[in-house]
Amino acid sequence: MTAVVLALVWLMGIAAVRLMMPAPLRWSLQNAIILSAGAGLGIGIASSLYFVVLALAGPNLVALASVEGAVLVVLVAAGLIVKPRLDPLDFASGPATPGYLTVLFAAAAVIAVIAAIGAYSLKPHGEWDAWSIWNLRARFLFRAGEFWKDAFSSQIAWSHPDYPLLVPAIVAMCWTLAGAETTVAPGIVAFIFTFAAAGTLIATVGILRGKMQSYLAGILLLGSTSFIVIGADQYADVPLSFFILGSLAVLCLEDRNPGDLRLSMLAGLIAGLAAWTKNEGLLFVAALVVARLVALFFYADRSAMGRRVGGIVAGLISPLAVVAFFKLRFAPPNDLLSGPGKQVMAHLFDFGRWVTVIEGFLIALLRVGGFLIPIVLLLALYWYLLRFKVEPGLRVSVATVGFALALMLAGDFSVYVLFPNDVAWQVNTSVERILLQVWPAALLAFFLAVNVPQLVGETQVVHKGKAKERVKRQK
Numbered sequence: 001m002t003a004v005v006l007a008l009v010w011l012m013g014i015a016a017v018r019l020m021m022p023a024p025l026r027w028s029l030q031n032a033i034i035l036s037a038g039a040g041l042g043i044g045i046a047s048s049l050y051f052v053v054l055a056l057a058g059p060n061l062v063a064l065a066s067v068e069g070a071v072l073v074v075l076v077a078a079g080l081i082v083k084p085r086l087d088p089l090d091f092a093s094g095p096a097t098p099g100y101l102t103v104l105f106a107a108a109a110v111i112a113v114i115a116a117i118g119a120y121s122l123k124p125h126g127e128w129d130a131w132s133i134w135n136l137r138a139r140f141l142f143r144a145g146e147f148w149k150d151a152f153s154s155q156i157a158w159s160h161p162d163y164p165l166l167v168p169a170i171v172a173m174c175w176t177l178a179g180a181e182t183t184v185a186p187g188i189v190a191f192i193f194t195f196a197a198a199g200t201l202i203a204t205v206g207i208l209r210g211k212m213q214s215y216l217a218g219i220l221l222l223g224s225t226s227f228i229v230i231g232a233d234q235y236a237d238v239p240l241s242f243f244i245l246g247s248l249a250v251l252c253l254e255d256r257n258p259g260d261l262r263l264s265m266l267a268g269l270i271a272g273l274a275a276w277t278k279n280e281g282l283l284f285v286a287a288l289v290v291a292r293l294v295a296l297f298f299y300a301d302r303s304a305m306g307r308r309v310g311g312i313v314a315g316l317i318s319p320l321a322v323v324a325f326f327k328l329r330f331a332p333p334n335d336l337l338s339g340p341g342k343q344v345m346a347h348l349f350d351f352g353r354w355v356t357v358i359e360g361f362l363i364a365l366l367r368v369g370g371f372l373i374p375i376v377l378l379l380a381l382y383w384y385l386l387r388f389k390v391e392p393g394l395r396v397s398v399a400t401v402g403f404a405l406a407l408m409l410a411g412d413f414s415v416y417v418l419f420p421n422d423v424a425w426q427v428n429t430s431v432e433r434i435l436l437q438v439w440p441a442a443l444l445a446f447f448l449a450v451n452v453p454q455l456v457g458e459t460q461v462v463h464k465g466k467a468k469e470r471v472k473r474q475k
Helices: 002-020 029-057 061-081 099-122 128-143 145-152 154-159 166-178 184-209 211-222 225-232 237-254 261-275 280-299 302-329 341-348 351-370 375-386 392-418 423-449 456-474
Strands: none
Touching (some): 002 061, 002 166, 029 166, 029 261, 099 211, 099 225, 128 166, 166 184, 184 211, 184 225, 225 423, 237 392, 261 280, 341 392, 351 375
């Protein structure tokens, strides 16, 4: 029954994405994005509805099923009625993809799926944060009946009761509608977010840069052991990485057709759900808006800047309203940010804290992805051989993604320096996951900017063609 509930949630998300970026009902990378982004968006919409119904009507199964069902029917009907205005987006032109790269990509996908299932089977309750925060909160919402608000009691401050509820709410909703509490629900949700992020990255890079770049990006993300394992461990960092990537990817597609503000609104909606996933999502929302303003100011038509950013803000309204309702009505103060101002100023001028945080970030950067060889060094070598070549049509996109991630990391760095009392423990237990939150989007930025590799055989063919043209002109 849990699988049926999540399938309907996925259908809800597919319909919502197709409403914003309709494509003909046949295979294309645009439809691949609709399927991938729809999986996460559906979970975000369903979890938001669950919380609103719970807050307004209490644990009422009939009210919950009626609201979720009504929204599903409306979105599916609208998604089927909407007419595509453009041809579906597919792989950008580029050099032929060698067979061995296709094999490596398929192998990475299969191994990643096996690894995710294996990690879940070993730890069906997830790792520490899963059972002490996210699934604990879901059990409060599902089991406590009229006392569900005890999930936010200051008596269990160690469980961070101020954290947003996207993951706990969708798990509790599945248990409520399925009528049973099992570890399958959080396990499937974790699996969906992990591979929805991969699908969104692969399809977006394929549309904008071609098949070879998309396969390389997919191999690196699917080959990131820590990303797959953290996802299977049911941490909320991978869902957050999906929403960060999804909003930025949609904006990159919007840059191909700047007049379609539906994509700006979709990006805003997805970004708003990042704030409903983790507190870091609020930082990302601010970073996204600022980065988009800067990118459009320097690299696009400034006369349309207000409309395009306004579309993002319009999409942000509904998810941020849910976040505000939760934060103002139910959540206790954040333990990290509730310290006295004098303490924050003392931290700012503590040189040792700066050293600890910088060292932690550098070490985590070398470990990101869990590769045997630090992946940042391999990417640096790849850049050295090919160099960056940002096409004119991608300048706004690359600037948006790059500025947003830079602001996000700068904000995270500032939080570590200013707020936690035990900064060494905080850094050692969370910095690597902070980097994983932006890892898929960082791969998007890298493969949008780096030059497309040319195979030796193809280069020779191109040269022969040019030589033939010169011979014809001489004749």
